[in-house]
Amino acid sequence: MQLTEKHHEYWRKNLVITAILFAIWFVFTFVEIWFARELNSSMTFLGFPLAFYFSAQGSLAIYVALIGIYAVLMKKLDKEYGVDEGDLE
């Protein structure tokens, strides 16, 4: 299949969405853990040390949100560029 300019544009947008979401994922996974000691001793959330809270609940909630956001954004992008494969619902 010959890739058109439109396909490339779709791919670029796909990459931007993926990169932004991945960056958020990285911050709440590795950066949070890397600075866990500092975060725990200096900040609290709902009365819990910050890094502890994120490891136990916050980051996991963010993961779910990330997947949701990705699904919605990609659905929109697919429709916009005419590569939607239809829904099974």
Place this chain on the structure above:
Amino acid sequence: MSTPAFSQSTFNRNLKKYYTFYTGGFIVFLLALAVAEQMGLSRAWIGYWFLFATIALYAGIGWMTRTTDVAEYYVAGRRVPSFFNGMATGADWMSAASFIGMAGTLFLSGYDGLAWVMGWTGGFCLVALFLAPYLRKFGQFTIPDFLAERYGGNIVRFMGVICAITCSFVYVVAQIYGVGLIVSRMTGLEFGVGVFVGLAGILVCAMLGGMRAVTWTQVAQYIVLVIAYLVPVIWLSVKQTHVPVPQWAVGQQLAKILTKRGVKVLTGAQVQPDTIKLANGKMMVAVKSGEQTQTIEGERMLLAVGREGITDGFGLEKLDIQLEKGFIKTDEHYRAGHPNVYAAGDVIGNFLLAHVAYYEGEHIMEHIAGKNPKPLDYNRVPRATYSYPQVASLGLSEKQARDQGLKVKVGKFPLAGNAKSVILGETEGFVKIISDEDSDELVGVFILGPNATELIAETALAKLLESTPFEIGASIAPHPTVSESVKEAALAVDGVAIHI
């Protein structure tokens, strides 16, 4: 479940119908078991029923979804609606390996184990962002197939296969272990047999129906898991807070925990007995310390007013037995002034401790038997307080020793320098060893921290054997244990501790 002749919407409708029935059926099954339990069905039989139902369910779904079509076998015909796929994936997230593994990891390594929870949960993001959409768009069945198609060639495919097998193997071992554990717990079968019994249903299912069967059993599992997770949470929440949704009462519960942690100590305080009140389920009492009076509120009030030996009512006065401050006066062999009367334990004072009473009792028996036991040096009696953290001591405190005019050397080792204490996450505490400056004799020991009441025993032995801090420090403690800190404290007496 359905044949390809059905349209997608009929398929979806049927799917919802099946699983609604299934959920209802599961709840009825649970209630039936609950009723049977009340009527006296044994636990073993409840286990057998559970196991039988589970295997039957797996095998049934396997049979209903049996297929020879490649697309059906590998990717369930690509027509699993996203919601159901989400449920199946959710069941994977809550699988035996992850759930049992999480409990185990948190138990083993404390909250550091949360990194593992994040790893397996965060992994789903990576799958969603980097793998799943492309696999789907490429129309491939497996990751090695996808890699081969995308990058060309069998080398890539082979590497993909190796990676897939390695990852799955680790996961499947944990899963199978979980299956065996659960089956043996529920039925009392041996672990090895449990593995095979548990796997039997799963195998029938996966062999017959492939991904189709796996997806539908996962959805079925999801429903079971969600119910299994919610019931205890709601139950506990109602018991603790009278609110079925724990999140609504999180503030209330948190306040409870936080006040529990903050223990306030008032010394030299006098309870005002006539101010004790019980109102709205709360105890209130006024306490006077010095000039100030303050009211303390709580759910319960515990009174611990000390102990005394019961010396009344035995007719002791008729036997010429002397009392001193309410305690029976004895000699070093616990003879109570009358040739045939010995006294031991709380009635003679000294330390009002169970192990002291045992020792005194043994001493008396030996003395009666004419074995001439050596009088007890009360400085070698360990004292234990089962508080949190624990406190244990032996001999004289530093202050007592100095007050008696002894010249002492003191070695102190903080538990922050002890590996096991760090592992336990209980680094608040220390071991203190006091010894005589001239003779090096062990004068006293004080331990605050985890297992303090156990650790004091080895210093009691050291005291009996007249060991010096040098000898305690030269002994070898296993690593990692809290007992290393006793040795370190002994070394610290002469300023040669290694880890501070």
